[in-house]
Amino acid sequence: MNATQSDLEEGLTCQCGCGLTVHACNHLQCPSGIPLKQEIASQLALGKTREEILSYFSGKYGEKILSAPTTTGFNIVAWVMPFAVVLIATMIIVVLTRRWRHRPQPTEQTPPAEGDPALRARLDAELDRWDA
Amino acid sequence: MIEVGLLALRLALIAAGYAVLASIFGARKRRPDLVASGRAAAYVVHGLIVVAAAVLLRALLQHDFSLEYVAAYSSSTLPTNYTVAALWGGQQGSLLFWTLILTSMSSLVLLQNRDRNEALMPYVTATLMTTAVFFLGLLVFITDPFQRLPVPAREGADLNPLLQNYWMMIHPPSLYLGYVGCSVPFAFAIAALATGRLGDVWIRTTRRWTLFAWFFLSVGNMLGGRWAYEVLGWGGYWAWDPVENAAFMPWLACTAFLHSVMIQEKRNMLKMWNMVLVLLTFTLTIFGTFLTRSGVVSSVHSFTQSGLGPYFIGFLVTVIAVSVTLLVIRRPLLRSDNEIDSFLSREAAFLFNNLLLVGIAFATFWGTVFPVISEAVRGVKITVGPPFFNKVNAPLGLALLFMTGVGPVIAWRRASARNLRRAFVVPLAVGFAAGLILLAAGVRHYYALVCFSLAGFVLTTIVLEFYRGTRARQALMGEPPVTALAHLVNKNRRRYGGYVIHVGVVMAFVGIAASAAFRIEEQHSMKAGDSIEVGGYTLTYQGMRSSDTPHTASMLAEITVARGGQVLTTMYPEKRFYKRQQQPTTEIALRTTLREDLYLVLGSYDDKSGLMTLQVFINPLVVWLWLGGITMVLGTMIVMMPTAAEQRALAAALAVEERAFA
Numbered sequence: 074m075n076a077t078q079s080d081l082e083e084g085l086t087c088q089c090g091c092g093l094t095v096h097a098c099n100h101l102q103c104p105s106g107i108p109l110k111q112e113i114a115s116q117l118a119l120g121k122t123r124e125e126i127l128s129y130f131s132g133k134y135g136e137k138i139l140s141a142p143t144t145t146g147f148n149i150v151a152w153v154m155p156f157a158v159v160l161i162a163t164m165i166i167v168v169l170t171r172r173w174r175h176r177p178q179p180t181e182q183t184p185p186a187e188g189d190p191a192l193r194a195r196l197d198a199e200l201d202r203w204d205a
Numbered sequence: 206m207i208e209v210g211l212l213a214l215r216l217a218l219i220a221a222g223y224a225v226l227a228s229i230f231g232a233r234k235r236r237p238d239l240v241a242s243g244r245a246a247a248y249v250v251h252g253l254i255v256v257a258a259a260v261l262l263r264a265l266l267q268h269d270f271s272l273e274y275v276a277a278y279s280s281s282t283l284p285t286n287y288t289v290a291a292l293w294g295g296q297q298g299s300l301l302f303w304t305l306i307l308t309s310m311s312s313l314v315l316l317q318n319r320d321r322n323e324a325l326m327p328y329v330t331a332t333l334m335t336t337a338v339f340f341l342g343l344l345v346f347i348t349d350p351f352q353r354l355p356v357p358a359r360e361g362a363d364l365n366p367l368l369q370n371y372w373m374m375i376h377p378p379s380l381y382l383g384y385v386g387c388s389v390p391f392a393f394a395i396a397a398l399a400t401g402r403l404g405d406v407w408i409r410t411t412r413r414w415t416l417f418a419w420f421f422l423s424v425g426n427m428l429g430g431r432w433a434y435e436v437l438g439w440g441g442y443w444a445w446d447p448v449e450n451a452a453f454m455p456w457l458a459c460t461a462f463l464h465s466v467m468i469q470e471k472r473n474m475l476k477m478w479n480m481v482l483v484l485l486t487f488t489l490t491i492f493g494t495f496l497t498r499s500g501v502v503s504s505v506h507s508f509t510q511s512g513l514g515p516y517f518i519g520f521l522v523t524v525i526a527v528s529v530t531l532l533v534i535r536r537p538l539l540r541s542d543n544e545i546d547s548f549l550s551r552e553a554a555f556l557f558n559n560l561l562l563v564g565i566a567f568a569t570f571w572g573t574v575f576p577v578i579s580e581a582v583r584g585v586k587i588t589v590g591p592p593f594f595n596k597v598n599a600p601l602g603l604a605l606l607f608m609t610g611v612g613p614v615i616a617w618r619r620a621s622a623r624n625l626r627r628a629f630v631v632p633l634a635v636g637f638a639a640g641l642i643l644l645a646a647g648v649r650h651y652y653a654l655v656c657f658s659l660a661g662f663v664l665t666t667i668v669l670e671f672y673r674g675t676r677a678r679q680a681l682m683g684e685p686p687v688t689a690l691a692h693l694v695n696k697n698r699r700r701y702g703g704y705v706i707h708v709g710v711v712m713a714f715v716g717i718a719a720s721a722a723f724r725i726e727e728q729h730s731m732k733a734g735d736s737i738e739v740g741g742y743t744l745t746y747q748g749m750r751s752s753d754t755p756h757t758a759s760m761l762a763e764i765t766v767a768r769g770g771q772v773l774t775t776m777y778p779e780k781r782f783y784k785r786q787q788q789p790t791t792e793i794a795l796r797t798t799l800r801e802d803l804y805l806v807l808g809s810y811d812d813k814s815g816l817m818t819l820q821v822f823i824n825p826l827v828v829w830l831w832l833g834g835i836t837m838v839l840g841t842m843i844v845m846m847p848t849a850a851e852q853r854a855l856a857a858a859l860a861v862e863e864r865a866f867a
Contacts, residue, residue, distance in 0.1 A: 079726075083591075084592070086588045086590050092444065092447075092590075093439060093444055093590075094590055094591060094592070097439040097440075097441060097444065098439065099439050099791065099806060099820065102809070135585075135586065136585050136586070136587045137576075137586040138588070139587070139588060140588055140590035140591065140592050140593075141588075141590055141593040141596070142575065142579070142589060142593060146583075147579065147582055148579070148587070151571070151572070151575045151579075151589065151593070152593075154571050155564065155567060155568035155571055155572075155597050155601075156597075158564065158567050159560060159561070159564040159567075159601070162560050162563075162564070163557075163560060166560070167548075170544070170545045170548075170553075191853045191854060191856075191857040193857065193861070194856075194857040194860045197860075197864065201864075
């Protein structure tokens with residue numbers, strides 16, 4: 074099995090309902106995976122490129138046979154969206170942080186150390202007693 | 206007996222509904238008697254669900270095939286342990302099991318807080334019981350586990366053979382504990398929003414519950430991967446199946462929450478963000494359950510598919526609507542007391558870590574639902590399979606691994622040049638050196654190289670932390686090294702337990718990268734006596750053996766494994782035929798070492814020609830993924846051990862809040 078065969082098997086989804094790629098599906102006498110593997114081999118024997126073979130399969134069985142969305146048309150949204158969201162979120166964080174920093178600070182605060190709430194509570198309690 | 210179960214479910218629904226109303230009304234009208242009755246009703250719900258589950262379990266064990274559920278998911282030859290597991294093997298049973306866990310946890314939470322958090326608890330009860338009402342509503346009105354068959358079946362259809370293995374005993378319960386565990390922090394978050402008590406109390410009260418849920422989500426995901434690895438027989442452990450994604454997304458959100466909570470505890474920041482994360486985690490658990498059951502996306506987990514989708518959508522929409530409304534109302538109270546001073550700070554590092562975790566969750570969500578979106582927009586069905594998720598999540602995952610090294614050691618507020626030098630010069634050098642050595646050794650796989658270099662970087666930051674901490678104690682207390690190390694961990698369990706978890710994460714990353722990048726995979730047709738060479742092993746096929754039980758019939762290929770002329774072991778990959786379901790399964794044979802797994806699958810066997818097809822996988826370093834999982838479990842246990850300091854901090858936070866609301 075050469076690299077292109079297994080690469081193409083990874084590029085197609087088995088239609089037997091297993092949800093795996095043709096390469097990963099190992100069902101005994103799988104009615105979908107085994108013929109597809111043979112079809113890939115015969116397409117390779119014709120000397121076609123990866124793209125040609127994938128478009129042959131998508132033309133014959135419909136786009137759902139491809140194991141990942143294509144990078145054309147509306148499908149681009151699938152690929153771009155996750156990175157776009159992370160990028161936009163990063164920008165929002167940067168902008169918000171900038172704005173916070175330019176906000177006048179009422180008092181200088183230091184980060185509380187470990188166990189500080191206990192001390193603060195004691196201080197508050199003692200101040201309360203002082204007031205009373 | 207069955208009638209008792211039916212009645213218990215109906216009474217439980219009524220009691221749960223009462224608990225919701227009495228708790229909210231009692232809290233609003235300041236009627237402690239009503240609140241107390243709501244709490245009592247929640248205990249009653251728990252008791253009734255225990256009864257219902259016991260009735261179903263008894264029916265399963267007694268093979269009462271007059272019940273549709275028992276006939277559909279078990280048989281008289283099914284071994285007892287799987288008969289018990291059939292309780293969560295089918296739709297109605299698993300919903301009942303879910304409700305059992307939810308109400309058990311509710312009772313535990315109510316007990317823990319019986320004389321604490323008086324203001325929050327009515328709303329906690331109401332939230333948990335609202336979830337119970339939803340599941341009980343499904344059980345009573347839509348999908349009744351006690352449905353009788355018109356004519357009792359003579360024999361059951363048996364449990365799906367893929368579920369008949371010991372992982373079935375532990376993977377679903379673990380995942381359910383994780384899923385349902387997320388309801389507790391969610392309930393406290395809703396209570397905090399409802400009462401406006403948005404200080405540290407709810408976070409400190411639920412910290413251990415969040416860890417508990419996270420722990421079981423982690424274990425559940427790991428066990429699921431291991432199950433796939435051993436049972437599905439395609440040499441891998443994760444296929445980005447929608448239902449796997451469904452379990453992975455809440456884990457990511459929960460991980461983000463566990464990290465950002467630290468920023469709130471230390472710096473009183475990110476209150477709003479923490480709320481969003483905890484609400485998101487819970488929403489994702491419900492979304493996951495919806496995915497499993499709705500059938501909107503195809504999945505290997507389709508054994509529990511049904512028409513429950515619309516109900517889950519309805520519940521999801523309600524949860525989101527209530528959460529968002531409360532968030533908007535309480536927005537003024539959720540402002541930060543502090544702000545980020547510099548992007549070179551621990552706060553910023555944690556924020557970025559959160560961004561990546563939520564980013565991966567979003568990418569996974571997006572890929573899972575994109576087929577539905579595509580069909581809606583273009584009318585064309587498409588598939589979003591493993592290649593998509595691997596490509597999109599790999600760079601985000603590696604960035605996250607990098608942050609695992611940065612976050613814990615960079616200084617708070619603003620890192621000085623000195624802090625950066627001290628924290629990162631050595632680890633970066635080690636990381637680069639690791640990369641260069643592997644490059645020189647001929648490793649050309651780009652992602653694997655980056656992953657191993659980052660692993661070197663992160664591990665060095667952690668080792669340095671332990672080393673410096675131990676040295677400091679040695680100098681200060683004059684303790685011998687081992688004692689100093691033990692005290693160091695014991696005095697700062699959260700911090701050093703966290704580091705142990707990170708070591709596990711690094712191990713898992715290494716296992717995943719190595720087994721993905723350097724897997725060897727071959728297929729051979731063999732006759733008895735034939736030998737093949739794969740990855741340094743000599744595999745000799747000795748012949749076919751068979752075995753037969755009332756439940757199954759098996760064919761086992763006897764394969765001797767040798768290396769360098771020395772016989773290492775004999776392996777028996779197997780085809781097993783489940784008589785009741787008339788279904789064959791593949792039982793792989795596995796030889797694990799720290800270096801690699803030898804994984805054999807019996808493909809097919811032709812009796813006439815004596816020809817057998819053998820699939821051979823060699824998965825390098827994959828055992829480190831599982832060892833990483835075990836290390837994460839150990840680390841979580843260290844983190845979860847209660848400390849006196851934590852109790853004091855909670856008491857102090859409570860005192861502060863009581864005064865504020867007095």
